[in-house]
Amino acid sequence: xxxxxxxxxxxxxxxxxPVWLMRQAGxxxxxxRATRERAGxxxxxxxxxxxxxxxxxQPLERFPLDAAILFSDILTVPDAMGxxxxxADGEGPRFERPLRDEAAIRALSAPDPxxxxxxxxxxxxxxxxxxxxxxxxxxxxxxxxxxxxxxxEGGGSDDWRALKTLLYARPELLHRILDVNxxxxxxxxxxxxxxxxxxxxxxxxxxGQLSHANYEEYxxxxxxxxLAGLTKSREGRRVPSIxxxxxxGAWLEAMAASxxxxxxxxxxxxxxxxxxxxxSRVALQGNLDPAALFAPPERVRAEVRRVLxxxxxxxxxxFNLGHGISQHASIDSVAALVDEVRAYSPKxxxxxxxxx
Amino acid sequence: xxxxxxxxxxxxxxxxxPVWLMRQAGxxxxxxRATRERAGxxxxxxxxxxxxxxxxxQPLERFPLDAAILFSDILTVPDAMGxxxxxADGEGPRFERPLRDEAAIRALSAPDPxxxxxxxxxxxxxxxxxxxxxxxxxxxxxxxxxxxxxxxEGGGSDDWRALKTLLYARPELLHRILDVNxxxxxxxxxxxxxxxxxxxxxxxxxxGQLSHANYEEYxxxxxxxxLAGLTKSREGRRVPSIxxxxxxGAWLEAMAASxxxxxxxxxxxxxxxxxxxxxSRVALQGNLDPAALFAPPERVRAEVRRVLxxxxxxxxxxFNLGHGISQHASIDSVAALVDEVRAYSPKxxxxxxxxx
Numbered sequence: 001x002x003x004x005x006x007x008x009x010x011x012x013x014x015x016x017x018p019v020w021l022m023r024q025a026g027x028x029x030x031x032x033r034a035t036r037e038r039a040g041x042x043x044x045x046x047x048x049x050x051x052x053x054x055x056x057x058q059p060l061e062r063f064p065l066d067a068a069i070l071f072s073d074i075l076t077v078p079d080a081m082g083x084x085x086x087x088a089d090g091e092g093p094r095f096e097r098p099l100r101d102e103a104a105i106r107a108l109s110a111p112d113p114x115x116x117x118x119x120x121x122x123x124x125x126x127x128x129x130x131x132x133x134x135x136x137x138x139x140x141x142x143x144x145x146x147x148x149x150x151x152x153e154g155g156g157s158d159d160w161r162a163l164k165t166l167l168y169a170r171p172e173l174l175h176r177i178l179d180v181n182x183x184x185x186x187x188x189x190x191x192x193x194x195x196x197x198x199x200x201x202x203x204x205x206x207x208g209q210l211s212h213a214n215y216e217e218y219x220x221x222x223x224x225x226x227l228a229g230l231t232k233s234r235e236g237r238r239v240p241s242i243x244x245x246x247x248x249g250a251w252l253e254a255m256a257a258s259x260x261x262x263x264x265x266x267x268x269x270x271x272x273x274x275x276x277x278x279x280s281r282v283a284l285q286g287n288l289d290p291a292a293l294f295a296p297p298e299r300v301r302a303e304v305r306r307v308l309x310x311x312x313x314x315x316x317x318x319f320n321l322g323h324g325i326s327q328h329a330s331i332d333s334v335a336a337l338v339d340e341v342r343a344y345s346p347k348x349x350x351x352x353x354x355x356x
Numbered sequence: 357x358x359x360x361x362x363x364x365x366x367x368x369x370x371x372x373x374p375v376w377l378m379r380q381a382g383x384x385x386x387x388x389r390a391t392r393e394r395a396g397x398x399x400x401x402x403x404x405x406x407x408x409x410x411x412x413x414q415p416l417e418r419f420p421l422d423a424a425i426l427f428s429d430i431l432t433v434p435d436a437m438g439x440x441x442x443x444a445d446g447e448g449p450r451f452e453r454p455l456r457d458e459a460a461i462r463a464l465s466a467p468d469p470x471x472x473x474x475x476x477x478x479x480x481x482x483x484x485x486x487x488x489x490x491x492x493x494x495x496x497x498x499x500x501x502x503x504x505x506x507x508x509e510g511g512g513s514d515d516w517r518a519l520k521t522l523l524y525a526r527p528e529l530l531h532r533i534l535d536v537n538x539x540x541x542x543x544x545x546x547x548x549x550x551x552x553x554x555x556x557x558x559x560x561x562x563x564g565q566l567s568h569a570n571y572e573e574y575x576x577x578x579x580x581x582x583l584a585g586l587t588k589s590r591e592g593r594r595v596p597s598i599x600x601x602x603x604x605g606a607w608l609e610a611m612a613a614s615x616x617x618x619x620x621x622x623x624x625x626x627x628x629x630x631x632x633x634x635x636s637r638v639a640l641q642g643n644l645d646p647a648a649l650f651a652p653p654e655r656v657r658a659e660v661r662r663v664l665x666x667x668x669x670x671x672x673x674x675f676n677l678g679h680g681i682s683q684h685a686s687i688d689s690v691a692a693l694v695d696e697v698r699a700y701s702p703k704x705x706x707x708x709x710x711x712x
Contacts, residue, residue, distance in 0.1 A: 161684060164647030168655050211645040211678070212626040213662060250605050250624055268606055270568040289567040291520030299524050306569060322567070328517060 001133040005067045009199060009240040009261050009283050011316035017308065017345035018066035019338055020138070022244075023324035024059040025071040028331065031058050042087055046073050049122040056127045060135065062331070063338045067135050067199070070127060070192070072120055074142030074203055077184050078151045080116035081108060091155070098154030100162075105173050110184035113191035120188075121195045128196035139197030141189050143204035143245075144181035144222035151177060160209055167218065174218065182222040186229035193231060193239050201242040201264070202226060208247020208266075215251055220258060227259035242285055246323060249274075256282045267322030271310040283316035288337070290321045293329035297336035304340040313348045357489040361423045365555060365596040365617050365639050367672035373664060373701035374422035375694055376494070378600075379680035380415040381427045384687065387414050398443055402429050405478040412483045416491065418687075419694045423491050423555070426483060426548070428476055430498030430559055433540050434507045436472035437464060447511070454510030456518075461529050466540035469547035476544075477551045484552035495553030497545050499560035499601075500537035500578035507533060516565055523574060530574065538578040542585035549587060549595050557598040557620070558582060564603015564622075571607055576614060583615035598641055602679060605630075612638045623678025627666040639672035644693070646677045649685035653692035660696040669704045 004018035026032055035055050039045035046052060056071040075093050079085035084096030099105050113121060128137055150156070152163045152174075166174050189200050207219035223243055233239050243255055244264025255263045256278040265274055265286035274284060292303045304319075311317040319341045325334070360374035382388055391411050395401035402408060412427040431449050435441035440452030455461050469477060484493055506512070508519045508530075522530050545556050563575035579599055589595050599611055600620025611619045612634040621630055621642035630640055648659045660675075667673040675697045681690070 159647065159682060161647065161650060161682070164645070165650040168645075168648050168651030168659070208624060211623040211643075212629075213666075214645070215624075247603065247624065250626065250629075267567040268564060268571075268603065270606065273568075273606075287567075289520070289524075289570070291515065291517065292524050294517060294521040295524030303524070310569070326515060326517070 002066055002135045005136050005138075005199065005318060006240065008316060008318050009242070011280060011283050013315045013349075015346060016349070017311075017317050017319045017341055019319040019341040020065045020067040020069065021059070021321055021325050021334070021337075022069075024063075024065065024069060025055045025057075026325060027327035028325055028329040028334070029058055029062070031055075031061075042073075043085065046071070046076065047119045049119055049126050052119075052123040053126040053130050056123075057130055060131075063335060064342065065135065065338060067138050068127060068131055069138040069201070070120075070124060070140060070197070072123065072140070074140070074147065074205075075150060076117060076120055077111070077141065077181070077188055078147055080111035080113075081151075081180075081184065083151060093150065094155040095151065098162075099151050099177065100154075102170075102173060105176055108177060108180045110180050110187060113188045117188060117191070121191050124192050124195035124197055136198035137196060138199045138201055138242075139189060139192030140201040140203060141185045141192075141226075143202050143207060143219060144178045144185055144226065145210075145219035146204050146206045147181050147185070148174065148177045149206045149209075151181075160206065167214065178218065178222045182225045182229075186226045189226065190229070190231045193233055196234075197239065198233070199240045199242065200230065201244065202260070204243065204245040204248065207245040212250060215245075215248075216254060219245065220251065220254055223260075224258045242318075244285070252277050262316075262318065264320070265322060269322075271307065271317075272312065275312065275314070280314070280316065283318060284311065285318040285320050287320070287322040290323050290326050290329070293321075293326065293333045293337065295333060296330075297332050300333045300336045301340040304337055305344050308341065308345055308348060319345070358422055358491045361492050361494075361555065361674060362596065364672060364674050365598070367636060367639050369671045369705075371702060372705070373667075373673050373675045373697055375675040375697040376421045376423040376425065377415070377677055377681050377690070377693075378425075380419075380421065380425060381411045381413075382681060383683035384681055384685040384690070385414055385418070387411075387417075398429075399441065402427070402432065403475045405475055405482050408475075408479040409482040409486050412479075413486055416487075419691060420698065421491065421694060423494050424483060424487055425494040425557070426476075426480060426496060426553070428479065428496070430496070430503065430561075431506060432473060432476055433467070433497065433537070433544055434503055436467040436469075437507075437536075437540065439507060444511075449506065450511040451507065454518075455507050455533065456510075458526075458529060461532055464533060464536045466536050466543060469544045473544060473547070477547050480548050480551035480553055492554035493552060494555045494557055494598075495545060495548030496557040496559060497541045497548075497582075499558050499563060499575060500534045500541055500582065501563055501566075501575035502559060502561045503537050503541070504530065504533045505562045505565075507537075516562065523570065534574065534578045538581045538585075542582045545582065546585070546587045549589055552590075553595065554589070555596045555598065556586065557600065558616070560599065560601040560604065563601040568606060571601075571604075572610060575601065576607065576610055579616075580614045598674075600641070608633050618672075618674065620676070621678060625678075627663065627673075628668065631668065631670070636670070636672065639674060640667065641674040641676050643676070643678040646679050646682050646685070649677075649682065649689045649693065651689065652686075653688050656689045656692045657696040660693055661700050664697065664701055664704060675701070
């Protein structure tokens with residue numbers, strides 16, 4: 001197996017820097033759009049293990065990536081709690097029954113993944129089988145805090161007013177939600193690990209909206225609890241974890257001490273500064289500006305080299321974007337990105353390039 | 357005159373921490389909504405020196421604030437360049453003629469503020485007169501980069517795709533826009549100073565969307581140019597300046613070395629960490645989470661004390677929110693905020709409280 005990702009997450013030397021892209025199975029690919037069309041809707045696609053497997057593998061057919069990431073959505077977990085996930089046309093995810101009163105919050109409980117999220121676990125199994133050892137499979141979940149944002153707000157938001165009102169006016173109720181979410185996410189990731197996920201990633205998309213004083217209490221404390229509860233794989237191997245907080249640049253030291261194996265960096269963070277602050281305690285993942293993929297291939301290559309240089313030649317870097325790939329990214333530019341990581345990173349190491 | 361703001365910006369001791377709120381003349385006030393109703397539209401309000409003066413003074417009638425900030429909009433400057441500012445219902449600001457091709461960018465020039473922005477300059481004069489020395493008047497402008505975001509995109513955006521495409525694909529054209537903007541903003545702020553503004557603030561609302569490598573080149577370099585071009589007041593006094601980049605926590609040292617007198621901190625930044633990094637080179641402004649104003653007054657008071665404690669008793673702190681006040685903020689909570697700063701900050705200093 002191509003084990004570059006797992007080696008980099010363990011901060012072991014690799015012949016070149018492994019590369020994958022957040023949301024790599026997605027709308028920028030015409031073959032993804034075709035499968036989604038066939039499925040009828042995003043949710044139908046996510047709920048079909050066969051179709052989820054198909055789209056998970058699509059980017060690997062096009063680009064020589066070093067990892068697959070399960071095609072799914074972070075909001076499957078609150079959906080399994082009974083909140084009723086749906087997608088309004090052009091409006092992003094919404095919940096039919098957001099947590100709008102104390103009774104709803106008190107009634108919340110962590111779902112049994114085998115029962116309510118079996119379609120995701122089945123997809124993990126199918127993808128693992130279909131990959132046949134080509135590259136490792138990454139499982140994932142939303143962080144307890146990020147899930148709570150959507151669960152309280154009922155959908156995305158510019159100011160997260162309902163969530164923040166709860167946080168400042170009734171913090172004990174938000175802690176109750178986060179406690180349930182931490183258990184739900186731990187169980188969910190462990191079910192993915194049991195089904196074959198070889199690494200897991202926790203997406204804390206909205207933790208960066210919190211004040212400095214609140215990030216530790218409402219986001220990181222619960223991410224830490226999830227990370228501490230992760231089990232080993234069926235083969236008895238420790239499964240490495242990646243923690244990503246968008247806008248989390250101020251808290252890298254704390255994130256690195258959370259129990260994760262790697263910290264994901266968004267594009268606003270200076271990789272050299274991150275490395276200086278974190279040292280070699282954990283690996284780093286990131287952090288090309290996703291908007292660089294709107295530029296022509298030659299510009300993308302220059303940006304890729306700049307990012308690789310900023311991370312430097314030390315082991316423990318997984319190349320990625322600083323956030324999910326845009327549906328408007330140019331495929332030629334994505335190809336240039338992957339190719340440039342493969343071409344340039346071995347030279348940085350001063351070691352001979354091996355082809356996987 | 358109540359000179360607490362000017363003293364704090366000069367890092368001189370004050371009896372208590374001065375306080376004002378970004379967007380303090382705004383929609384959360386019923387009297388503002390009434391004046392706007394009377395004006396017919398936001399733009400009619402902003403373009404009438406008499407009405408702009410009226411709303412600028414409204415928050416001072418309600419709360420014992422230590423500064424007034426001119427009621428206006430950062431997009432008056434690109435509007436004066438001929439881009440055609442308008443407000444679509446419930447959609448925020450838009451431009452009729454965004455910069456969509458090279459010819460439009462090459463044709464751009466800095467407007468003469470006396471000619472095209474006379475209504476703002478008149479408002480500054482009227483407000484200064486109406487204030488009659490009660491508190492200092494803060495003038496302001498958008499940063500060259502933040503203005504460019506709207507000018508290229510044509511309005512607000514989640515991903516600033518048009519702007520970022522220009523940045524990565526045709527950086528020389530973005531530099532051309534930024535160069536014009538820097539001259540326009542310098543002239544505009546100097547006209548405000550000439551008309552009586554006693555401090556100025558540069559709002560870099562979108563600089564935090566840039567990658568680490570790009571922030572210096574596309575945002576800070578041009579803010580620095582503006583700051584270097586500011587003139588003295590008619591009385592020959594140096595007019596202090598505040599530089600605020602939302603999401604700029606990674607770049608505080610560079611911002612502090614930009615030539616500004618104070619750095620504005622958003623709510624994600626730890627004030628104690630900011631002080632440790634910046635030292636006493638400049639004053640600091642901020643940084644209560646604006647969402648704290650959704651909570652009841654007693655919770656707000658506790659959050660205010662937490663922020664004051666984090667900044668500590670050293671001179672050089674201007675209390676503010678970490679971003680503009682929300683239209684949904686509770687007026688009782690705003691009153692509690694201002695009152696708590698007045699009540700608690702003198703105790704921190706261990707000095708007797710003087711009433712202005």
